[in-house]
Amino acid sequence: MKYVNYILIIIGAFVAMYAKVDGNQNQVVLIIGIVLLMIGVYRISKTIPSRKDDDDTTFNNEN
Numbered sequence: 623m624k625y626v627n628y629i630l631i632i633i634g635a636f637v638a639m640y641a642k643v644d645g646n647q648n649q650v651v652l653i654i655g656i657v658l659l660m661i662g663v664y665r666i667s668k669t670i671p672s673r674k675d676d677d678d679t680t681f682n683n684e685n
Contacts, residue, residue: 627665634659 637655641648 624666624669627662630658630662630665634662 634655634657638652638659639655641652641655
């Protein structure tokens with residue numbers, strides 16, 4: 623599943639760059655590329671543990 627996230631990011635980045643290269647920018651293609659990019663980044667960020675959770679458990683263990 624994590625490869626799907628990376629593929630979404632790569633496809634989204636290429637689509638967004640392709641939409642920017644053209645003289646007549648297609649806004650729909652640009653928005654689709656940005657949405658794909660953001661979905662991939664969001665899905666990856668969900669798997670990263672929160673730093674706040676680590677600090678809370680350390681503080682509670684010291685008491």
